[in-house]
Amino acid sequence: xxxxxxxxxxxxxxxxxxxxxxxxxxxxxxxxxxxxxxxxxxxxxxxxxxxxxxxxxxxxxxxxxxxxxxxxxxxxxxxxxxxxxxxxxxxxxxxxxxxxxxxxxxxxxxxxxxxxxxxxxxxxxxxxxxxxxxxxxxxxxxxxxxxxxxxxxxxxxxxxxxxxxxxxxxxxxxxxxxxxxxxxxxxxxxxxxxxxxxxxxxxxxxxxxxxxxxxxxxxxxxxxxxxxxxxxxxxxxxxxxxxxxxxxxxxxxxxxxxxxxxxxxxxxxxxxxxxxxxxxxxxxxxxxxxxxxxxxxxxxxxxxxxxxxxxxxxxxxxxxxxxxxxxxxxxxxxxxxxxxxxxxxxxxxxxxxxxxxxxxxxxxxxxxxxxxxxxxxxxxxxxxxxxxxxxxxxxxxxxxxxxxxxxxxxxxxxxxxxxxxxxxxxxxxxxxxxxxxxxxxxxxxxxxxxxxxxxxxxxxxxxxxxxxxxxxxx
Numbered sequence: 210x211x212x213x214x215x216x217x218x219x220x221x222x223x224x225x226x227x228x229x230x231x232x233x234x235x236x237x238x239x240x241x242x243x244x245x246x247x248x249x250x251x252x253x254x255x256x257x258x259x260x261x262x263x264x265x266x267x268x269x270x271x272x273x274x275x276x277x278x279x280x281x282x283x284x285x286x287x288x289x290x291x292x293x294x295x296x297x298x299x300x301x302x303x304x305x306x307x308x309x310x311x312x313x314x315x316x317x318x319x320x321x322x323x324x325x326x327x328x329x330x331x332x333x334x335x336x337x338x339x340x341x342x343x344x345x346x347x348x349x350x351x352x353x354x355x356x357x358x359x360x361x362x363x364x365x366x367x368x369x370x371x372x373x374x375x376x377x378x379x380x381x382x383x384x385x386x387x388x389x390x391x392x393x394x395x396x397x398x399x400x401x402x403x404x405x406x407x408x409x410x411x412x413x414x415x416x417x418x419x420x421x422x423x424x425x426x427x428x429x430x431x432x433x434x435x436x437x438x439x440x441x442x443x444x445x446x447x448x449x450x451x452x453x454x455x456x457x458x459x460x461x462x463x464x465x466x467x468x469x470x471x472x473x474x475x476x477x478x479x480x481x482x483x484x485x486x487x488x489x490x491x492x493x494x495x496x497x498x499x500x501x502x503x504x505x506x507x508x509x510x511x512x513x514x515x516x517x518x519x520x521x522x523x524x525x526x527x528x529x530x531x532x533x534x535x536x537x538x539x540x541x542x543x544x545x546x547x548x549x550x551x552x553x554x555x556x557x558x559x560x561x562x563x564x565x566x567x568x569x570x571x572x573x574x575x576x577x578x579x580x581x582x583x584x585x586x587x588x589x590x591x592x593x594x595x596x597x598x599x600x601x602x603x604x605x606x607x608x609x610x611x612x613x614x615x616x617x618x619x620x621x622x623x624x625x626x627x628x629x630x631x632x633x634x635x636x637x638x639x640x641x642x643x644x645x646x647x648x649x650x651x652x653x654x655x656x657x658x659x660x661x662x663x664x665x666x667x668x669x670x671x672x673x674x675x676x677x678x679x680x681x682x683x
Contacts, residue, residue, distance in 0.1 A: 219418065220418065222417055223415060225409065227414075227415060228346045228347060228422075231409055232341065232342055232345070232350075232353070232358065234294075234404050234408040235294065235342055235408065236357045238294060239359070240362060240364060241365060241398055241399075241401035242298055242331075243335075243362050244364065244368075244369065245365055246398075247484065248365070248367075248369025248484070250263075250267070262317055265606055266304075267460075268606060270304070270324045270327050271457070272599045273331075273332070274335075274591060274592070274595035275595035275599055277332045278588045278591040279592050282585050282588030282589075285333070286424065286584050289411045290408070290584075291409070293333045293340070294333070294334060294341070297331065297332070297335070297337055297338070298334060298401030298402050299330050299402070300326030300328075301326075301327050301331075302323075303323035303327065304326065305398060307319040307322065308391060312388070312391070313388060335591040336584060341408070342357075342358050343573060344422065344583030344584070345416075346574075347417055348505075348642070351498070351574045352567075353495050359567050360563075365397070366484035367483075369397070369480075369484075371481050372394070420642070424580045440589065447628075448631050449625075451625035452565070452569055453569070453590050453593035453594050453597070454594065454596060454625075455625045456565050456569055456594050457597045458601040458618060462605065462615060462617075465614070466611065470541055471541050471542070471548075474542070474543065475543050475552075478552070482556050483555055485559075486559035486560045487559045487560065488563075490560040491567045494515065495567060497512065498512055505637060505638070506638070513633035517629075521626075523561040525619065526557065527557070527618075527619075528615050528616060531612050531615040534551070534611075572637065573590060574586075575637050575638075577641055
Protein backbone atom coordinates (compact mmCIF):
# COMPACT_ATOMS: atom_id res chain seq x y z
CA UNK A 210 0.00 0.00 0.00
CA UNK A 211 1.49 3.31 -1.14
CA UNK A 212 1.88 6.14 1.32
CA UNK A 213 1.29 9.73 0.24
CA UNK A 214 4.42 11.77 -0.08
CA UNK A 215 4.78 14.72 2.31
CA UNK A 216 4.18 18.12 0.82
CA UNK A 217 6.97 18.98 -1.55
CA UNK A 218 8.22 15.38 -1.86
CA UNK A 219 8.18 13.55 -5.16
CA UNK A 220 8.14 9.96 -6.31
CA UNK A 221 9.96 9.06 -9.54
CA UNK A 222 7.58 8.21 -12.38
CA UNK A 223 7.91 6.76 -15.86
CA UNK A 224 7.28 9.65 -18.23
CA UNK A 225 4.78 7.85 -20.44
CA UNK A 226 2.75 6.84 -17.37
CA UNK A 227 2.73 10.26 -15.74
CA UNK A 228 -0.33 12.44 -15.27
CA UNK A 229 1.38 15.07 -17.42
CA UNK A 230 1.70 12.64 -20.33
CA UNK A 231 -1.95 11.67 -19.88
CA UNK A 232 -2.92 15.34 -19.98
CA UNK A 233 -0.90 15.80 -23.19
CA UNK A 234 -2.66 12.89 -24.88
CA UNK A 235 -6.05 14.28 -23.92
CA UNK A 236 -4.96 17.70 -25.15
CA UNK A 237 -3.77 16.19 -28.44
CA UNK A 238 -7.21 14.71 -29.11
CA UNK A 239 -8.67 18.14 -28.30
CA UNK A 240 -6.25 19.61 -30.86
CA UNK A 241 -7.37 17.28 -33.64
CA UNK A 242 -11.12 16.99 -33.00
CA UNK A 243 -12.80 19.87 -31.10
CA UNK A 244 -9.99 22.19 -32.23
CA UNK A 245 -10.60 21.60 -35.94
CA UNK A 246 -14.35 21.58 -35.30
CA UNK A 247 -13.85 25.07 -33.85
CA UNK A 248 -11.73 26.16 -36.83
CA UNK A 249 -14.42 25.04 -39.26
CA UNK A 250 -17.22 26.75 -37.36
CA UNK A 251 -15.12 29.82 -36.67
CA UNK A 252 -15.18 30.27 -40.44
CA UNK A 253 -18.98 30.18 -40.41
CA UNK A 254 -18.88 26.39 -41.06
CA UNK A 255 -16.98 27.05 -44.27
CA UNK A 256 -19.55 29.41 -45.67
CA UNK A 257 -20.90 26.97 -48.26
CA UNK A 258 -23.96 25.98 -46.28
CA UNK A 259 -26.64 28.53 -45.50
CA UNK A 260 -26.79 29.84 -41.93
CA UNK A 261 -30.06 27.95 -41.46
CA UNK A 262 -28.51 24.60 -42.43
CA UNK A 263 -25.38 25.29 -40.38
CA UNK A 264 -27.32 26.24 -37.26
CA UNK A 265 -29.61 23.23 -37.64
CA UNK A 266 -26.57 20.92 -37.93
CA UNK A 267 -24.95 22.39 -34.83
CA UNK A 268 -28.23 22.25 -32.93
CA UNK A 269 -28.24 18.51 -33.67
CA UNK A 270 -24.62 18.15 -32.50
CA UNK A 271 -25.21 19.86 -29.19
CA UNK A 272 -28.66 18.36 -28.73
CA UNK A 273 -27.14 14.88 -28.93
CA UNK A 274 -24.44 16.02 -26.52
CA UNK A 275 -27.00 17.30 -24.05
CA UNK A 276 -29.00 14.07 -24.09
CA UNK A 277 -26.23 11.48 -24.07
CA UNK A 278 -23.39 13.04 -22.03
CA UNK A 279 -24.64 11.60 -18.75
CA UNK A 280 -24.97 8.17 -20.39
CA UNK A 281 -21.36 8.53 -21.52
CA UNK A 282 -20.43 9.18 -17.89
CA UNK A 283 -21.85 5.81 -16.83
CA UNK A 284 -20.08 4.06 -19.70
CA UNK A 285 -16.77 5.83 -18.97
CA UNK A 286 -16.69 4.52 -15.41
CA UNK A 287 -17.11 1.00 -16.78
CA UNK A 288 -14.78 0.94 -19.80
CA UNK A 289 -12.19 3.46 -18.40
CA UNK A 290 -11.31 6.92 -19.76
CA UNK A 291 -8.84 5.54 -22.34
CA UNK A 292 -11.45 3.65 -24.36
CA UNK A 293 -14.02 6.36 -23.78
CA UNK A 294 -11.61 8.87 -25.31
CA UNK A 295 -10.94 6.57 -28.27
CA UNK A 296 -14.65 6.31 -29.06
CA UNK A 297 -14.76 10.08 -28.82
CA UNK A 298 -12.33 10.58 -31.70
CA UNK A 299 -14.24 8.56 -34.29
CA UNK A 300 -17.21 10.72 -35.28
CA UNK A 301 -15.84 14.18 -36.05
CA UNK A 302 -14.62 13.68 -39.65
CA UNK A 303 -18.10 12.85 -41.07
CA UNK A 304 -19.29 16.21 -39.76
CA UNK A 305 -16.66 18.11 -41.77
CA UNK A 306 -17.30 15.83 -44.75
CA UNK A 307 -20.96 16.81 -44.54
CA UNK A 308 -20.12 20.47 -45.13
CA UNK A 309 -17.92 19.48 -48.06
CA UNK A 310 -20.84 17.58 -49.63
CA UNK A 311 -23.20 20.51 -49.04
CA UNK A 312 -20.71 22.92 -50.57
CA UNK A 313 -19.88 20.82 -53.62
CA UNK A 314 -23.00 18.76 -54.33
CA UNK A 315 -25.73 20.76 -52.51
CA UNK A 316 -26.79 17.62 -50.59
CA UNK A 317 -27.26 17.81 -46.82
CA UNK A 318 -27.85 14.15 -45.87
CA UNK A 319 -24.22 13.53 -44.86
CA UNK A 320 -24.16 16.71 -42.83
CA UNK A 321 -27.18 15.56 -40.81
CA UNK A 322 -25.62 12.12 -40.30
CA UNK A 323 -22.26 13.68 -39.43
CA UNK A 324 -23.95 15.96 -36.90
CA UNK A 325 -25.27 12.90 -35.08
CA UNK A 326 -21.93 11.03 -35.18
CA UNK A 327 -20.09 14.17 -34.07
CA UNK A 328 -22.49 14.70 -31.18
CA UNK A 329 -22.20 11.10 -30.01
CA UNK A 330 -18.41 11.10 -30.29
CA UNK A 331 -18.15 14.44 -28.51
CA UNK A 332 -20.09 12.98 -25.56
CA UNK A 333 -17.40 10.36 -25.09
CA UNK A 334 -14.46 12.63 -25.89
CA UNK A 335 -15.44 15.36 -23.44
CA UNK A 336 -16.42 12.98 -20.65
CA UNK A 337 -13.31 10.81 -21.10
CA UNK A 338 -11.00 13.79 -21.28
CA UNK A 339 -12.73 15.45 -18.32
CA UNK A 340 -12.22 12.33 -16.19
CA UNK A 341 -8.51 12.53 -16.97
CA UNK A 342 -7.77 16.22 -16.49
CA UNK A 343 -10.09 16.60 -13.49
CA UNK A 344 -9.35 13.32 -11.71
CA UNK A 345 -5.82 12.22 -12.57
CA UNK A 346 -3.49 15.19 -11.88
CA UNK A 347 -1.79 16.07 -8.63
CA UNK A 348 -3.58 18.96 -6.91
CA UNK A 349 -0.82 21.42 -7.78
CA UNK A 350 -1.10 20.50 -11.47
CA UNK A 351 -4.84 20.66 -12.05
CA UNK A 352 -4.64 24.16 -13.47
CA UNK A 353 -1.94 23.07 -15.90
CA UNK A 354 -3.81 19.92 -16.96
CA UNK A 355 -7.04 21.84 -17.49
CA UNK A 356 -5.45 24.73 -19.35
CA UNK A 357 -3.34 22.35 -21.48
CA UNK A 358 -6.48 20.73 -22.83
CA UNK A 359 -7.98 24.05 -23.88
CA UNK A 360 -4.63 25.46 -25.01
CA UNK A 361 -4.14 22.66 -27.54
CA UNK A 362 -7.80 22.81 -28.52
CA UNK A 363 -7.32 26.49 -29.30
CA UNK A 364 -4.00 25.76 -30.99
CA UNK A 365 -5.70 23.21 -33.23
CA UNK A 366 -8.38 25.72 -34.11
CA UNK A 367 -5.79 28.44 -34.76
CA UNK A 368 -3.69 26.16 -36.99
CA UNK A 369 -6.88 25.18 -38.75
CA UNK A 370 -7.46 28.89 -39.20
CA UNK A 371 -3.93 29.37 -40.55
CA UNK A 372 -4.43 26.54 -43.07
CA UNK A 373 -7.78 28.00 -44.04
CA UNK A 374 -6.23 31.45 -44.39
CA UNK A 375 -3.40 30.10 -46.57
CA UNK A 376 -5.82 28.27 -48.87
CA UNK A 377 -8.24 31.20 -49.13
CA UNK A 378 -5.97 34.24 -48.95
CA UNK A 379 -7.27 35.71 -52.23
CA UNK A 380 -10.96 35.38 -51.39
CA UNK A 381 -11.74 38.96 -50.44
CA UNK A 382 -15.50 38.38 -50.66
CA UNK A 383 -18.23 36.54 -48.79
CA UNK A 384 -18.72 32.91 -49.68
CA UNK A 385 -17.34 29.44 -49.04
CA UNK A 386 -13.83 28.12 -48.44
CA UNK A 387 -12.02 25.97 -51.02
CA UNK A 388 -12.63 22.21 -51.32
CA UNK A 389 -8.97 21.55 -50.44
CA UNK A 390 -9.56 23.21 -47.07
CA UNK A 391 -12.24 20.67 -46.17
CA UNK A 392 -9.94 17.78 -47.10
CA UNK A 393 -7.10 19.07 -44.92
CA UNK A 394 -9.39 19.65 -41.93
CA UNK A 395 -10.95 16.18 -42.25
CA UNK A 396 -7.48 14.59 -42.36
CA UNK A 397 -6.42 16.33 -39.15
CA UNK A 398 -9.63 15.22 -37.42
CA UNK A 399 -8.74 11.58 -38.15
CA UNK A 400 -5.41 11.94 -36.32
CA UNK A 401 -7.09 11.93 -32.90
CA UNK A 402 -7.26 8.12 -32.88
CA UNK A 403 -3.53 7.40 -32.28
CA UNK A 404 -3.35 9.98 -29.49
CA UNK A 405 -6.28 8.34 -27.71
CA UNK A 406 -4.61 4.94 -28.08
CA UNK A 407 -1.42 6.37 -26.52
CA UNK A 408 -3.25 7.34 -23.31
CA UNK A 409 -1.91 5.04 -20.55
CA UNK A 410 -4.33 2.40 -19.22
CA UNK A 411 -5.77 3.48 -15.91
CA UNK A 412 -3.87 0.85 -13.92
CA UNK A 413 -0.55 2.17 -15.28
CA UNK A 414 -0.86 5.89 -14.49
CA UNK A 415 1.57 7.22 -11.86
CA UNK A 416 1.51 10.35 -9.71
CA UNK A 417 4.57 12.23 -8.52
CA UNK A 418 3.13 12.66 -5.02
CA UNK A 419 2.65 8.92 -4.48
CA UNK A 420 -1.13 9.07 -4.03
CA UNK A 421 -3.17 6.53 -5.91
CA UNK A 422 -5.79 7.50 -8.45
CA UNK A 423 -8.55 4.95 -8.17
CA UNK A 424 -11.29 4.25 -10.67
CA UNK A 425 -14.04 2.06 -9.24
CA UNK A 426 -15.33 0.02 -12.15
CA UNK A 427 -18.35 -2.26 -12.28
CA UNK A 428 -20.43 -0.31 -9.80
CA UNK A 429 -24.07 -1.28 -10.10
CA UNK A 430 -26.26 0.97 -12.23
CA UNK A 431 -28.21 1.91 -9.10
CA UNK A 432 -24.99 2.99 -7.37
CA UNK A 433 -23.90 4.96 -10.44
CA UNK A 434 -27.21 6.84 -10.50
CA UNK A 435 -26.95 7.53 -6.77
CA UNK A 436 -23.53 9.08 -7.27
CA UNK A 437 -24.81 11.21 -10.16
CA UNK A 438 -27.87 12.37 -8.18
CA UNK A 439 -25.76 13.32 -5.16
CA UNK A 440 -23.46 15.35 -7.38
CA UNK A 441 -26.41 17.13 -9.00
CA UNK A 442 -27.75 18.06 -5.54
CA UNK A 443 -24.50 19.57 -4.30
CA UNK A 444 -24.99 23.30 -3.54
CA UNK A 445 -21.68 24.19 -5.23
CA UNK A 446 -22.73 22.35 -8.38
CA UNK A 447 -26.21 23.90 -8.41
CA UNK A 448 -24.68 27.37 -7.98
CA UNK A 449 -22.59 26.83 -11.12
CA UNK A 450 -25.47 25.64 -13.33
CA UNK A 451 -26.05 29.11 -14.90
CA UNK A 452 -22.35 29.31 -15.80
CA UNK A 453 -22.40 25.81 -17.29
CA UNK A 454 -25.34 26.79 -19.51
CA UNK A 455 -23.77 30.12 -20.49
CA UNK A 456 -20.34 28.64 -21.21
CA UNK A 457 -21.36 27.20 -24.59
CA UNK A 458 -24.42 29.29 -25.44
CA UNK A 459 -22.19 32.00 -26.91
CA UNK A 460 -20.74 29.76 -29.65
CA UNK A 461 -23.58 30.18 -32.12
CA UNK A 462 -23.62 33.95 -31.85
CA UNK A 463 -19.87 34.40 -32.13
CA UNK A 464 -19.58 32.12 -35.17
CA UNK A 465 -22.54 33.89 -36.80
CA UNK A 466 -20.97 37.29 -36.06
CA UNK A 467 -17.83 36.29 -37.95
CA UNK A 468 -19.84 34.91 -40.87
CA UNK A 469 -22.19 37.88 -41.13
CA UNK A 470 -19.75 40.77 -41.29
CA UNK A 471 -16.43 39.59 -42.79
CA UNK A 472 -15.03 38.38 -46.11
CA UNK A 473 -13.74 34.80 -46.48
CA UNK A 474 -10.08 35.62 -45.89
CA UNK A 475 -10.94 37.98 -43.02
CA UNK A 476 -13.04 35.26 -41.38
CA UNK A 477 -10.01 32.97 -41.59
CA UNK A 478 -7.78 35.64 -40.06
CA UNK A 479 -10.31 36.34 -37.31
CA UNK A 480 -10.61 32.64 -36.53
CA UNK A 481 -6.84 32.25 -36.32
CA UNK A 482 -6.44 35.27 -34.02
CA UNK A 483 -9.44 34.21 -31.92
CA UNK A 484 -7.92 30.85 -31.09
CA UNK A 485 -4.34 32.07 -30.69
CA UNK A 486 -5.67 34.56 -28.14
CA UNK A 487 -7.47 31.72 -26.37
CA UNK A 488 -4.31 29.63 -26.32
CA UNK A 489 -2.44 32.41 -24.52
CA UNK A 490 -5.20 33.30 -22.05
CA UNK A 491 -5.84 29.67 -21.09
CA UNK A 492 -2.10 29.10 -20.57
CA UNK A 493 -1.69 32.15 -18.34
CA UNK A 494 -4.76 31.40 -16.24
CA UNK A 495 -3.66 27.77 -15.80
CA UNK A 496 -0.24 28.93 -14.59
CA UNK A 497 -1.83 31.27 -12.07
CA UNK A 498 -4.29 28.67 -10.76
CA UNK A 499 -1.35 26.35 -9.95
CA UNK A 500 0.87 29.10 -8.51
CA UNK A 501 1.96 27.92 -5.07
CA UNK A 502 2.80 31.44 -3.87
CA UNK A 503 -0.89 31.91 -3.08
CA UNK A 504 -3.35 29.70 -1.24
CA UNK A 505 -5.90 27.82 -3.32
CA UNK A 506 -8.66 29.98 -1.83
CA UNK A 507 -6.87 33.14 -2.95
CA UNK A 508 -6.28 31.76 -6.44
CA UNK A 509 -9.98 30.88 -6.72
CA UNK A 510 -11.03 34.41 -5.76
CA UNK A 511 -8.51 36.22 -7.97
CA UNK A 512 -9.40 33.88 -10.83
CA UNK A 513 -13.04 34.79 -10.40
CA UNK A 514 -12.21 38.51 -10.59
CA UNK A 515 -10.11 38.03 -13.74
CA UNK A 516 -12.86 36.05 -15.45
CA UNK A 517 -15.75 38.29 -14.44
CA UNK A 518 -14.03 41.56 -15.39
CA UNK A 519 -12.64 40.46 -18.79
CA UNK A 520 -15.67 38.47 -19.90
CA UNK A 521 -18.11 41.16 -18.78
CA UNK A 522 -16.12 43.82 -20.64
CA UNK A 523 -16.06 41.70 -23.81
CA UNK A 524 -19.86 41.44 -23.90
CA UNK A 525 -20.49 45.09 -23.10
CA UNK A 526 -18.17 46.19 -25.90
CA UNK A 527 -19.55 43.47 -28.16
CA UNK A 528 -23.10 44.72 -27.62
CA UNK A 529 -22.10 48.26 -28.60
CA UNK A 530 -20.35 47.04 -31.76
CA UNK A 531 -23.21 44.70 -32.65
CA UNK A 532 -25.77 47.52 -32.48
CA UNK A 533 -23.55 49.58 -34.81
CA UNK A 534 -23.07 46.71 -37.29
CA UNK A 535 -26.80 45.96 -37.31
CA UNK A 536 -27.38 49.49 -38.59
CA UNK A 537 -24.53 49.63 -41.12
CA UNK A 538 -24.46 45.98 -42.33
CA UNK A 539 -20.74 46.05 -43.33
CA UNK A 540 -18.77 43.42 -45.25
CA UNK A 541 -15.33 43.89 -43.70
CA UNK A 542 -12.03 42.93 -45.30
CA UNK A 543 -8.63 43.22 -43.65
CA UNK A 544 -7.59 45.78 -46.27
CA UNK A 545 -10.18 48.20 -44.90
CA UNK A 546 -9.65 50.59 -42.01
CA UNK A 547 -12.95 49.63 -40.37
CA UNK A 548 -11.83 46.00 -40.02
CA UNK A 549 -9.87 46.63 -36.80
CA UNK A 550 -12.76 47.18 -34.39
CA UNK A 551 -14.65 44.02 -35.35
CA UNK A 552 -11.47 41.98 -35.31
CA UNK A 553 -10.60 43.31 -31.84
CA UNK A 554 -14.01 42.38 -30.43
CA UNK A 555 -13.73 38.90 -31.90
CA UNK A 556 -10.23 38.51 -30.40
CA UNK A 557 -11.53 39.69 -27.03
CA UNK A 558 -14.10 36.90 -27.12
CA UNK A 559 -11.26 34.58 -28.05
CA UNK A 560 -9.45 35.63 -24.85
CA UNK A 561 -12.48 35.46 -22.57
CA UNK A 562 -14.14 32.19 -23.68
CA UNK A 563 -11.22 29.92 -22.62
CA UNK A 564 -10.92 31.84 -19.36
CA UNK A 565 -14.47 30.82 -18.48
CA UNK A 566 -13.93 27.22 -19.54
CA UNK A 567 -10.57 26.77 -17.84
CA UNK A 568 -11.75 28.36 -14.60
CA UNK A 569 -15.02 26.42 -14.61
CA UNK A 570 -13.25 23.06 -14.91
CA UNK A 571 -10.56 24.03 -12.39
CA UNK A 572 -13.23 24.89 -9.82
CA UNK A 573 -14.96 21.56 -10.52
CA UNK A 574 -11.65 19.74 -10.15
CA UNK A 575 -11.07 21.48 -6.83
CA UNK A 576 -14.26 20.00 -5.39
CA UNK A 577 -13.09 16.37 -5.56
CA UNK A 578 -10.10 14.16 -6.42
CA UNK A 579 -12.27 11.09 -6.95
CA UNK A 580 -12.12 9.90 -10.57
CA UNK A 581 -15.65 8.49 -10.55
CA UNK A 582 -16.97 11.82 -9.29
CA UNK A 583 -14.78 13.72 -11.77
CA UNK A 584 -16.32 11.69 -14.59
CA UNK A 585 -19.81 12.72 -13.58
CA UNK A 586 -18.80 16.32 -13.01
CA UNK A 587 -17.39 16.40 -16.55
CA UNK A 588 -20.55 14.72 -17.90
CA UNK A 589 -22.80 17.20 -16.10
CA UNK A 590 -20.79 20.22 -17.23
CA UNK A 591 -20.85 18.90 -20.79
CA UNK A 592 -24.57 18.10 -20.73
CA UNK A 593 -25.64 21.49 -19.39
CA UNK A 594 -23.21 23.34 -21.64
CA UNK A 595 -24.66 21.48 -24.60
CA UNK A 596 -28.16 22.46 -23.54
CA UNK A 597 -26.96 26.05 -23.74
CA UNK A 598 -25.38 25.49 -27.15
CA UNK A 599 -28.50 23.79 -28.47
CA UNK A 600 -30.74 26.67 -27.45
CA UNK A 601 -28.18 29.14 -28.77
CA UNK A 602 -28.25 27.55 -32.22
CA UNK A 603 -32.03 27.21 -32.12
CA UNK A 604 -32.32 30.93 -31.38
CA UNK A 605 -30.02 31.70 -34.32
CA UNK A 606 -31.90 29.26 -36.56
CA UNK A 607 -35.11 31.19 -35.82
CA UNK A 608 -33.52 34.27 -37.45
CA UNK A 609 -33.42 36.04 -34.11
CA UNK A 610 -31.67 39.38 -34.49
CA UNK A 611 -27.94 39.39 -33.79
CA UNK A 612 -28.46 42.35 -31.46
CA UNK A 613 -30.86 40.26 -29.39
CA UNK A 614 -28.58 37.20 -29.53
CA UNK A 615 -25.68 39.26 -28.20
CA UNK A 616 -27.87 40.67 -25.43
CA UNK A 617 -28.88 37.14 -24.36
CA UNK A 618 -25.22 36.19 -23.93
CA UNK A 619 -24.49 39.33 -21.94
CA UNK A 620 -27.47 38.66 -19.66
CA UNK A 621 -26.65 34.96 -19.20
CA UNK A 622 -23.11 35.75 -18.13
CA UNK A 623 -24.14 38.28 -15.48
CA UNK A 624 -26.82 35.90 -14.20
CA UNK A 625 -24.08 33.31 -13.65
CA UNK A 626 -21.75 35.65 -11.74
CA UNK A 627 -23.37 35.56 -8.24
CA UNK A 628 -23.39 31.76 -8.00
CA UNK A 629 -19.82 31.52 -9.24
CA UNK A 630 -18.72 34.17 -6.74
CA UNK A 631 -20.35 32.23 -3.89
CA UNK A 632 -18.50 29.04 -4.88
CA UNK A 633 -15.17 30.86 -5.31
CA UNK A 634 -15.45 32.55 -1.90
CA UNK A 635 -16.95 29.79 0.21
CA UNK A 636 -16.56 26.32 -1.35
CA UNK A 637 -12.91 26.10 -2.43
CA UNK A 638 -10.75 24.52 0.29
CA UNK A 639 -6.98 24.21 0.47
CA UNK A 640 -7.09 20.51 -0.42
CA UNK A 641 -9.62 17.91 -1.57
CA UNK A 642 -7.56 14.95 -0.35
CA UNK A 643 -9.69 12.59 1.71
CA UNK A 644 -12.95 14.35 0.84
CA UNK A 645 -15.84 13.25 -1.36
CA UNK A 646 -18.83 15.05 -2.79
CA UNK A 647 -21.03 11.98 -2.59
CA UNK A 648 -19.71 9.82 0.24
CA UNK A 649 -17.99 7.57 -2.30
CA UNK A 650 -14.83 6.31 -0.61
CA UNK A 651 -11.77 8.29 -1.66
CA UNK A 652 -8.91 5.94 -2.48
CA UNK A 653 -6.46 8.68 -3.43
CA UNK A 654 -4.58 8.91 -0.16
CA UNK A 655 -3.79 5.35 0.79
CA UNK A 656 -4.99 3.08 -1.99
CA UNK A 657 -7.59 1.49 0.28
CA UNK A 658 -10.85 2.21 2.02
CA UNK A 659 -12.73 0.61 4.87
CA UNK A 660 -9.92 -1.89 5.27
CA UNK A 661 -9.99 -2.98 1.62
CA UNK A 662 -6.79 -2.78 -0.34
CA UNK A 663 -6.81 -1.30 -3.81
CA UNK A 664 -6.13 -3.89 -6.45
CA UNK A 665 -3.93 -3.73 -9.51
CA UNK A 666 -3.84 -5.77 -12.64
CA UNK A 667 -0.06 -5.62 -12.66
CA UNK A 668 1.66 -7.01 -9.57
CA UNK A 669 4.99 -5.50 -10.49
CA UNK A 670 3.48 -2.03 -10.57
CA UNK A 671 1.63 -2.72 -7.32
CA UNK A 672 4.89 -3.38 -5.49
CA UNK A 673 6.53 -0.30 -6.90
CA UNK A 674 7.03 2.70 -4.58
CA UNK A 675 5.13 4.68 -7.17
CA UNK A 676 1.37 4.68 -6.67
CA UNK A 677 -0.70 3.41 -9.58
CA UNK A 678 -4.30 3.53 -10.65
CA UNK A 679 -6.30 0.56 -9.48
CA UNK A 680 -9.62 -0.69 -10.80
CA UNK A 681 -11.68 -1.73 -7.80
CA UNK A 682 -14.24 -4.41 -8.51
CA UNK A 683 -17.20 -3.34 -6.44
